[in-house]
């Protein structure tokens with residue numbers, strides 16, 4: 001399968017000198033669900049912001065044969081949609097409608113097309129009820145879904161989701177998982193919830209202290225408790241917690 | 253929490269709301285120019301009446317306008333008193349100030365000025381309250397206002413929402429850790445303000461990223477109603493008719 005994203009030798013330090021990423025090499029294939037896991041502060045969100053040029057580090061990032069740099073900004077941002085970790089950072093318009101319409105207007109759609117597209121996505125994501133509300137009035141789960149809608153409506157080739165499951169109830173998590181699975185595009189998912197990441201991703205990169213420790217299939221990562229433990233991501237104690245209930249996770 | 257913002261009545265539906273934003277901007281500008289250029293009280297009365305009719309047609313609650321009028325009233329009187337006094341000083345050398353002349357010039361200077369200010373406030377309030385902010389900026393952009401003006405306004409508008417939101421959050425966080433409702437210490441105000449500012453700044457950085465991430469480049473999003481309709485033509489003729497009427501009446505007098 002062809003690569004849609006190629007990152008080589010990416011380094012990034014924040015203006016205060018903190019080195020958040022060093023020597024990142026990564027290839028992401030077209031249409032896959034690619035997971036990025038790692039402990040708090042590993043640099044996951046920082047890496048994500050490089051994918052559409054919000055941050056520009058040293059090194060090279062190629063997206064669909066286009067180099068991420070200042071002059072390709074517009075094209076890159078239409079190709080790669082990012083949904084931030086905190087939905088309050090993503091929503092800034094007076095109403096949900098306007099928030100979802102914002103990107104479309106920037107892409108140059110006419111009012112009628114925007115109206116149609118926004119209506120369609122609201123219906124598809126079961127959000128029509130919220131259309132004219134202010135995003136500040138929504139519950140966290142609703143905000144998260146609206147934030148996802150603001151990016152999906154732009155129909156990107158790659159969507160990168162920063163912690164899409166955090167702070168959601170199981171019902172909402174399942175809805176989001178279904179939605180992610182059905183999207184026919186390349187999906188990049190950052191998650192602290194390692195079990196969820198293992199269960200839905202095709203491949204996973206483990207990031208720790210700004211470096212990639214390994215990239216592998218979920219079953220390989222899941223079996224390698226040693227490296228997980230080193231990164232503070234060992235999930236087996238969790239399983240121990242619910243073992244008394246009689247589920248045996250190792251059977252299948 | 254509820255944001256009380258300038259365009260909070262922009263989602264109402266009325267003939268005024270349905271006008272093309274460009275028509276509204278042009279009319280408002282024209283209206284302001286005409287109103288500042290006439291001086292006679294009857295002429296101003298006609299324009300005031302016209303403005304009031306528009307206000308009623310717009311269905312925007314009257315109290316919204318009254319609030320704005322109340323806000324401007326002290327300033328309006330102060331301003332006209334100032335002008336009146338300078339008028340007196342200017343004329344005191346050549347004219348003796350009889351009771352009559354004072355009375356006459358009060359009517360002649362203060363009343364028209366206050367009327368002009370009221371009409372302008374009504375028109376501007378009507379414009380911004382009956383038009384979505386984005387549509388208004390779009391119209392300004394289409395009418396060749398420099399993009400720096402419209403982009404800045406857009407950012408300010410966005411950040412004001414964000415700022416209000418952060419203010420509510422911070423106050424909530426503060427209250428949740430303060431048993432009494434009142435903020436008791438002056439010092440607490442300082443740290444609360446600092447908190448609100450840093451939080452808004454942090455968030456605005458992310459918000460800016462979110463805007464860029466969705467293709468924002470400083471250019472202007474289109475508006476939702478953007479075609480001149482027969483309604484705009486009708487409005488144009490109505491406006492012309494009022495101007496002609498006023499000119500006719502002041503010529504007769």
Ligand SMILES: Nc1ncnc2c1ncn2[C@@H]1O[C@H](COP(=O)(O)OP(=O)(O)OP(=O)(O)O)[C@@H](O)[C@H]1O
Nearest residue numbers: 014015016018020039040041042043044045046047
């Ligand atoms: N604006 C900034 N200025 C300076 N340092 C920053 C900034 N943003 C993040 N960092 C630092 O960079 C490192 C990586 O941050 P990042 O947000 O990418 O982590 P993360 O893996 O997404 O963590 P989490 O899972 O908690 O979201 C952290 O140590 C963080 O303190």
Ligand SMILES: [Mg+2]
Nearest residue numbers: 044045046085
């Ligand atoms: Mg993060």
